[in-house]
Structures are given as structure tokens and as C-alpha cells.
Amino acid sequence: MARGGFVGVLGARSLVGECLLPLLVGQGGSVMAFSRKPSQQHASPGIHWCSLKAAADPGGGPKPLQIEIRNWISLAPIWILPDYFGLLEAHNVQRVVALSSTSRFTKEASPDPEERAVARRLAEGEGRLVRWAGERQAATTILRPTLIYGYGRDRNIGEIARFIRRFGFFPVCGSASGLRQPVHAEDVAAACLAALETVPAGIRHYNLSGAEILTYRTMVSRVFAALNKRPIFLSLPLWVFRIATVCLSFLSPHRHSLYAMAKRMNHDLVFDHSAAQVDLKFFPRQFKPVMIFSAKPHSRLWR
Numbered sequence: 001m002a003r004g005g006f007v008g009v010l011g012a013r014s015l016v017g018e019c020l021l022p023l024l025v026g027q028g029g030s031v032m033a034f035s036r037k038p039s040q041q042h043a044s045p046g047i048h049w050c051s052l053k054a055a056a057d058p059g060g061g062p063k064p065l066q067i068e069i070r071n072w073i074s075l076a077p078i079w080i081l082p083d084y085f086g087l088l089e090a091h092n093v094q095r096v097v098a099l100s101s102t103s104r105f106t107k108e109a110s111p112d113p114e115e116r117a118v119a120r121r122l123a124e125g126e127g128r129l130v131r132w133a134g135e136r137q138a139a140t141t142i143l144r145p146t147l148i149y150g151y152g153r154d155r156n157i158g159e160i161a162r163f164i165r166r167f168g169f170f171p172v173c174g175s176a177s178g179l180r181q182p183v184h185a186e187d188v189a190a191a192c193l194a195a196l197e198t199v200p201a202g203i204r205h206y207n208l209s210g211a212e213i214l215t216y217r218t219m220v221s222r223v224f225a226a227l228n229k230r231p232i233f234l235s236l237p238l239w240v241f242r243i244a245t246v247c248l249s250f251l252s253p254h255r256h257s258l259y260a261m262a263k264r265m266n267h268d269l270v271f272d273h274s275a276a277q278v279d280l281k282f283f284p285r286q287f288k289p290v291m292i293f294s295a296k297p298h299s300r301l302w303r
Helices: 015-026 078-090 113-136 157-167 185-198 216-226 238-247 258-264 274-280
Strands: 006-010 030-035 047-051 071-074 095-099 139-145 170-173 203-208 233-236
Touching: 006 015, 006 078, 015 030, 015 185, 071 078, 071 185, 078 095, 078 113, 095 113, 095 185, 113 139, 113 203, 139 185, 157 170, 157 216, 170 216, 170 238, 170 258, 185 203, 185 274, 203 274, 233 238, 238 258
Parallel strands: 006 030, 006 071, 030 047, 071 095, 095 139, 139 203, 170 233
Antiparallel strands: none
């Protein structure tokens, strides 16, 4: 990435986006931050907010901003990125960094049909991006983070913390011995920047996992500690979660994934990030959550 040039960011108001924008500005570039609902209250020097809706003409095609944006980072769900290929082409795209997820692999055999659909959309989104990039000869890097967390503003660790704050305990399935590698949103943002600056041409894929491999139970224990609470677990058999899923079907926004999530508590979800370590100088932090809650968490991909 040439310093001083424009970088387009799709999904700029996401948790990772809010970590990434200061990094981009710090590199001396100007950021065109695209969002469905851009907010000028987030305005700062070097960041220009744009509405995705306003970026298209009445006929649905791209409306160029009269500037060239060769470098793009997409933090939106990868399956909606193809909707904006025309926008990228209108600005002479040459390099794309896109965020996907290891859920592509961990949810493909989920007992929950909605989770299987998420895995399918992730795989299809990656496939469409690879084909389009090949046709455009655009250098493309796909990053697949594991369980993203940060400041209690996610639907991964943050959701666990919200439950603990409300009820004082946390239910787990059996021993909850499945292994996890939570990765901080700031580390994911740094990897996005590194991919934009250092990865050579072609199509590249990298897993982004956290520095530590923890059991699910240990991971939740650290959330208790971050809240200054003594860990209190309620260990339940899997069939109880199945019944709870049915009973809460009209109350919980996550009713479809509750049973599947409980089942995964004893499955290992571990991914090697050594390739990212070599190519992106990706050295993620250890898992020490800090809880700063917001009203609207960002991620919707439960692990």
C-alpha cells in the first residue's frame, strides 16, 4: 500500500473497523469509510465517512467518488461483499483484504440449520471473491479469525459476560473441555493492515487465532475474573440445553444456536496461525478480557 493513498473500508463501524481506522490514519493514508449508517460523530482527520446507499446510483450501479481507491479492506460479512464488486471496480481496485471466519469450518456440520447456512454463506462468499479477484487480477487476502472479542462489545465473550453480570453464574455442558483460541479485535485489525501492506500478489488465505489455547471452562473463568466475580458454573447435560432451546424459542434471539453452541463446548476449535505469523508478523495477545459494554454488540457469529 502506497503511503498517502486512499483506502476503502467496508463495514467501517464494526468492532474490528473501529480498531482498524486509527491504524490506517496512523500510516499516513486517507480512509474512505463505508457504512450502511455512517455517523459523523465518529469523524476524525483522515477519515471520510460514506453511505453505501449513497455510493450507488438510482439504477443500482456504482457511482464513483471521483477518486481512485486501489486498496480495500472488507470487514462486512464476506457473503455480502459481492454486492459491492461494482463499487470496487468503479474505483480501480487492485488489492482486497476480506474478513471471513473459521466458522466456515466449525459450523458446517452443526446440528442447527441456521449455523450450517452461515458456514455455507462464508464458503460461497470466499469462492465468489476468489473467482472475481482472479478475473480482475486483484491481489486478494482472506483472513479467517477464530472467536473475536474486545471490550465486551461482541457476541462472543461479551455475550458470556452479559449473562454472568445478570445471573451471577454461567451454564456449561458437561466439563466444557473443548479448546478455544479467542483473538482480540485489535490484533485482527493489525493483521488486516499488515495484509494490505506486505502480502504479495495472488490469492492468499490466513487463519487468525489467539495466542493461547484454553478450555471453554477456563475461557469463561477469565471472564468471571474480568468482572471481579468468583467463577460459578452450572454443569448441565446436553439434553437440558435441547429442552431449553425449545422452551426459549419465543424469547431468546439465539434460540436456534443454543443447543449447537452447548454441544461445541466440548469440541476443540483450534486453528494454526503460523502462516500469518510468518507473513503478517501476527503475534496476538494472551486472553485477558476487559469489559466495556455497549448497547449494540457487533459480531453475530457465535462460536
